[in-house]
Amino acid sequence: MVNHLVTYPPQNRLEDLRAGLVRAGVDGFVIPRADEFLGEYVPPSGERLAWLTGFTGSAGMAIVLPDRAAVFTDGRYTTQVAQQTDPRLWERRHIIEEPPVTWLKAHAAGRRIGYDPWLHPQAALDRLAASGAVLVPLPVNPLDAIWADRPAAPTAPAEPWPEEFAGRSAAEKREAIAAVLREAGQDAATLADAHSVAWLLNMRGGDLDHTPLALAFAILRADGSVTLFMDPSKAGPTLREALGNAVSIEPREALPAALEALKGRTVRLDPEATPAWFGQALGAAGATVSPGPDPIRLPRACKTEAERTGARAAHRRDARPMIRFLAWFAREARHGELTEMAAASQLLAFRRMEDRFRAESFPAIAGAGEHGAIIHYRATEASNRAIHPNEPFLLDSGAQYLDGTTDITRTLWTGPGAPPAELRTRYTLVLRGMIALSATRFPEGVAGPHLDAIARRPLWEAGLDYDHGTGHGVGAFLSVHEGPAAFSRSAANIPLQEGMILSDEPGFYLPGAYGIRLENLLLVRPVAAAPGPRRWLHFETLTLVPFDRELIDAGALDRTERAWLDAYHARILVEVGPTLDGPTMEWLRAACAPL
Structure with a gap:
């Protein structure tokens, strides 16, 4: 090469x-x-x-x-x-x-x-x-x-995403968003976010390695019709039949003429998520540009009942290879013969054995020792190093299943010796912050930036912090990073709504030494019997994988935190344990025993 x-x-x-x-x-x-x-x-x-x-x-x-x-x-x-x-x-x-x-x-x-x-x-x-x-x-x-040797643009085929997973037909979605345009007095909307196009048309593809997208633009009109701009050769008969006559497919080269045809019309355009070229072309064509948020971002984030069911199934399914990996890692890591890339490859091999698995949702972050302090580290042939005995190992990974997207981080101790007291203390601070956010109940109208500090408080009390947001939205067999809601001081003030899925991932990083991060995915749900007139929300934890007991300072957990962790581990035993082989189940029983 x-x-x-x-x-x-x-x-x-x-x-x-x-x-x-x-x-x-x-x-x-x-x-x-x-x-x-x-x-x-x-x-x-x-x-x-x-x-x-x-x-x-x-x-x-x-x-x-x-x-x-x-x-x-x-x-x-x-x-x-x-x-x-x-x-x-x-x-x-x-x-x-x-x-x-x-x-x-x-x-x-x-x-x-x-x-x-x-x-x-x-x-x-x-x-x-x-x-x-x-x-x-x-x-x-x-x-x-x-850029003389620039790779060619991807040409993977686009495919329909079954309504049984989406929960709503593409026709229903087109009509719902078109109604938003009509109410706003807008004739059309430009859709430049390929995730929005995928959601609207129940369409997925293989143009990216880790996100199942068919990269395409679209124009949605107030009558519910759509023009989809992508290479027509990517749309086979099955997709064309699923899209129906209200959706036409044109090559990208037809975009300028399509925008010119909107002369005199009012066109919605998201100035934060649309290339400036669109606004410039619409202005030159004599259209009226109406700035506004992508009308699909919020509906896409609020998962349908079918998407919530799929997310639960995907996480139960993903727990099996994760737990198999943890049991395998506990046996192998202490010998010092594993490398970062070998560990990530083993996890991928376990995931590939699962039904409906399609790809990793991002390249696994497998950082041993000092590499764990690189927040988005990716092992390469040059950086790949051995995983040593008696050091921490940070593994952040996820999977794309046909019915849902997963993302999980666990920090592990390789053994065979006991971890240093300082490491256990800081790990437990991160764990306490993750539990605190997971267990939070909050009134409707609260946004992600309002909750970010809850996960940081245990670290702040110790004079520590981390330089990233606490959590991001997650798609339904779409991007593992999805807006508009997030747990972050810099996130948009978007109130959390029922059906949103977000990550909860506080951490701590000591450059040159180690990194700690723990991550579960949370589903926003209404509180069933909330007191008072206000509507209250809480989180359902989707991820079902135990935490490393070697790194938990149980004495630093209060009674509520201990009860949350014991209940979480008991739930894993009940929901995932029966699907495991005997030796892995024995390991899981020990990993999930009450503190």
Whole structure:
């Protein structure tokens, strides 16, 4: 295999991009970690940030000027970006503490900064414009012009997702969202988020490795009809029959003409989730752009009864390979013969044995010792190391099943010796925070940012914290990271609603030493017999996998916390235990014994 970083080194890529900027008549260029669908996960053809900088994280941005360049990312990737980028070429900046707009204001105010209008939503451009830089849309991406060996766009077939899992037909969904448009006096909506298109049409695909999407755009009209923009060859007879006559399929090249046909119409467009190109094209066509949130994001987040049933089934199914892995790991890890990649491969092998398994929901994060402190670590052939006896091992993984998406993190002790007292103390603080959020009851109207501190409180009381959100939304056989709700100080103030699924994953990280994170998925449900006139909500825990007893300081748990943990482990024994083989069941009995 040719090493393209050697044959075309990063310094040459940066120099060639700067030459292209001179030809384009701009003083700089902004490169987001996004493709034209603005999703977190992109196909190889959309990995522009990684190709230019070497940074492979799932969130970030780079800005290139004639005399300097910077790459921005958040606290999840601070260590990773330092490892993967050349400090002689790239300044490393924290995207929250020194956002791109601040850096541009300091270094490029008044200068012409180019951007690809397919890769930025208008709202993000408006924030960058506050820097005083003059933002210039470029008709041709200058990075693409020098990326000679750029992979081809994916061409996986699109398929219908059965109504038995979706809970509503595509026709019902189209009519429900069209009614929203009619009530708002809007003639159509542009749908640029491929997840929204997938939900609306009960359609899934294989264009991404870990998210079952068919990458496509759509226009939904107020009469419920839809034009779907993707390669028509991806839609076979089964999908076409499922979509029906109200959904037409056009190639991507038909998009400009379709937007021009909306002249004089009022078109809803989400400025946070739609490439700026759409608004610019609609404006040029004489349409009236009505800014507003994607009308599908909230309905998609509130799972139907069928999707909730599927999520429960998927988590019970996923518990089996996870528990098999934990029993296997407890036997093997203490010998020091495992590696990070071998452990992740073994878990994947166990998952592949399960019915309805389709793929991992993201590449497993398998970090031993100091690698556990890299929040979104991914073992490579270069970084893969042995898992040593008597150290912590952080494993964050998930699966895509046909009826649901899972995401779970457990921190494990390899043994055979006892873990240090400090590690047990900090693990237990993280566990207490996870339990506290899981057990919270709250009135309707409360949003994720209001609850984030509950999971942090035990750590805060010890003077500790973590530099990431406490939880994210999760899709139904869709993306493992789904909006609009989240447990985070920086999350949108979106009230939690019945049917939402979110992760609960506090952590603690000591760079160069170890990381601790514990994660379960939670389903928002109404409290059955709430006192008073207000409607109250609580969480149903979906994940059914035990915690490592070696790392729990039982004496640091109060009576309520201990009761929650004992009840959780007892539930695992009842719901998952009967499906396991004898030796694994024996291990589970010991792992789930009351504290």
